[in-house]
Amino acid sequence: MNRWIYAVLVLLLLPIQTTWLQAVGLHAVKPDLALLLIYFTGFYAGEMKGFMIGWLMGALMDLFSGGPFGLQIATKATVGLLSGLLGRFFLNATGALTMGLVLLLSLLSGLFGYFFHELVLGEIPFAEAFRWTLLPEALYNSLVGGLVFWVVVRRLNIRRPWLEGSPFPSKAE
Amino acid sequence: MLRQIINYKRFIILLLTVLFVAVLLFPELQKRPVYFLGRPVVFLVSGLQKGLARTSDGFANVWRGYINLISVQRENGVLKQDLARLQSENLRLQEAAQADERLRLLLDFKKANAYSMVPASVIGRDPSNWYRTLTIDKGTRDGVAIDMGVINPAGVVGRVIKTDPTLSQVLLVTDRNSAVAALIQRTRDEGLVQGTERGLARIKYLSLLADLKEGDLVLTSGLTGNFPKGLPIGTLGRVTKKDLDLFQQAEVVPSVDFSKLEEVLVITSIMEDRSPPAGRSSSPAAGPQNKK
Numbered sequence: 074m075n076r077w078i079y080a081v082l083v084l085l086l087l088p089i090q091t092t093w094l095q096a097v098g099l100h101a102v103k104p105d106l107a108l109l110l111i112y113f114t115g116f117y118a119g120e121m122k123g124f125m126i127g128w129l130m131g132a133l134m135d136l137f138s139g140g141p142f143g144l145q146i147a148t149k150a151t152v153g154l155l156s157g158l159l160g161r162f163f164l165n166a167t168g169a170l171t172m173g174l175v176l177l178l179s180l181l182s183g184l185f186g187y188f189f190h191e192l193v194l195g196e197i198p199f200a201e202a203f204r205w206t207l208l209p210e211a212l213y214n215s216l217v218g219g220l221v222f223w224v225v226v227r228r229l230n231i232r233r234p235w236l237e238g239s240p241f242p243s244k245a246e
Numbered sequence: 247m248l249r250q251i252i253n254y255k256r257f258i259i260l261l262l263t264v265l266f267v268a269v270l271l272f273p274e275l276q277k278r279p280v281y282f283l284g285r286p287v288v289f290l291v292s293g294l295q296k297g298l299a300r301t302s303d304g305f306a307n308v309w310r311g312y313i314n315l316i317s318v319q320r321e322n323g324v325l326k327q328d329l330a331r332l333q334s335e336n337l338r339l340q341e342a343a344q345a346d347e348r349l350r351l352l353l354d355f356k357k358a359n360a361y362s363m364v365p366a367s368v369i370g371r372d373p374s375n376w377y378r379t380l381t382i383d384k385g386t387r388d389g390v391a392i393d394m395g396v397i398n399p400a401g402v403v404g405r406v407i408k409t410d411p412t413l414s415q416v417l418l419v420t421d422r423n424s425a426v427a428a429l430i431q432r433t434r435d436e437g438l439v440q441g442t443e444r445g446l447a448r449i450k451y452l453s454l455l456a457d458l459k460e461g462d463l464v465l466t467s468g469l470t471g472n473f474p475k476g477l478p479i480g481t482l483g484r485v486t487k488k489d490l491d492l493f494q495q496a497e498v499v500p501s502v503d504f505s506k507l508e509e510v511l512v513i514t515s516i517m518e519d520r521s522p523p524a525g526r527s528s529s530p531a532a533g534p535q536n537k538k
Contacts, residue, residue: 087373088370090373091370091371091372091373091381092369092370092371095371095505098505100444100445101375101378101444101445101505102375103375105374105375107373134373134374137370137372137373137381137415138372138373138374138376138377138379139372139377139378139379139407139408139415139417139421139423140374140376140377145373145374186374186376190376197422197443198443201442201443201444202443204443205443205444205445206375206376206443210375
């Protein structure tokens with residue numbers, strides 16, 4: 074994707090995340106559009122781009138979030154890197170695969186967030202955090218991720234030319 | 247044969263001419279025989295005329311309808327545009343009226359309270375699901391500083407945790423990192439209101455002897471510097487009292503609807519201007535503390 078498109082997406086996504094998405098929140102949990110952008114970038118453009126977009130998105134989110142600066146950078150950059158690496162092992166992306174991977178990465182990033190908060194703040198019951206934040210967020214992200222896959226990726230027929238000549242073994246090989 | 251036909255034709259022409267002249271010369275003849283001769287012709291022609299007239303009327307109607315349809319279509323388009331414009335204008339005016347009403351309430355509330363406040367608009371929420379914060383459009387340039395209390399006419403909203411020259415971030419009372427010193431209006435028992443994972447709040451460290459009931463009003467106690475005493479935080483929900491615990495705690499249903507929050511007031515100083523203006527009774531904060 075063109076770097077200008079990335080720039081526009083990165084700059085546009087945060088205002089949308091902090092304003093419009095409140096309207097679609099379920100029990101005060103809203104989908105994480107930043108995580109989805111990072112996942113799709115990592116999966117379709119490679120781990121380096123995923124990492125970089127994750128870092129940028131994380132930094133922007135940290136600026137507008139109530140948490141300590143750096144938490145979102147670490148989480149989102151890791152998601153970008155992981156989605157790129159996962160992308161190398163799945164040659165044929167499907168809606169179900171997208172939903173599954175987004176669910177997994179959302180849960181991982183949520184757990185990372187939980188353990189960070191537990192370490193710094195303490196006193197957060199895991200069951201409560203899992204039930205009211207981690208799981209609903211992961212499920213919501215997974216659903217929206219599937220929707221994005223069917224509406225955007227399938228329609229635009231986005232491919233992964235960078236996989237050709239990959240040093241990593243892919244499923245087809 | 248041809249000659250006979252020609253002669254016959256000549257005879258007919260001659261006869262017709264004589265008849266014509268006779269009719270012209272004798273007007274009486276115009277009335278009866280011509281009438282009887284012309285009657286079937288007139289009947290036939292008039293029938294055709296009527297038929298044609300009907301068709302003509304229908305054709306004219308179709309034509310006029312078509313012409314009208316074009317103009318009606320044009321008019322319909324214009325009217326639709328007008329309707330859309332008026333609907334949008336109506337919506338804008340309704341929105342303006344609602345904003346006006348909200349701002350009027352905010353202004354009344356500000357006037358009714360002695361402490362100095364800065365009004366601000368909510369321009370965003372926390373991008374993550376881990377924190378419950380708001381971004382407001384007032385910052386250090388407007389006198390907003392970290393730890394200042396944020397309220398609205400319904401009650402306590404939160405406190406400022408980050409500032410920028412033009413923006414500030416407010417941690418809501420429903421965030422688990424938030425803690426506000428509070429008291430129960432009816433029993434005067436003091437505790438600490440903290441946010442929960444579910445986006446609600448709970449009051450902790452209440453004495454085991456406290457007689458708490460669902461629906462009791464929870465107010466700020468004024469022990470922390472951010473909020474003056476007596477501002478509503480919410481009402482008590484389920485009370486949890488365990489035998490082995492040192493304290494009891496209860497759920498607090500916030501009095502502010504955080505999902506619909508659009509304008510807030512930042513308390514910049516609670517020490518300024520202590521003389522209460524007339525009409526202070528509109529503040530829900532006034533009642534309980536005066537009774538004490």
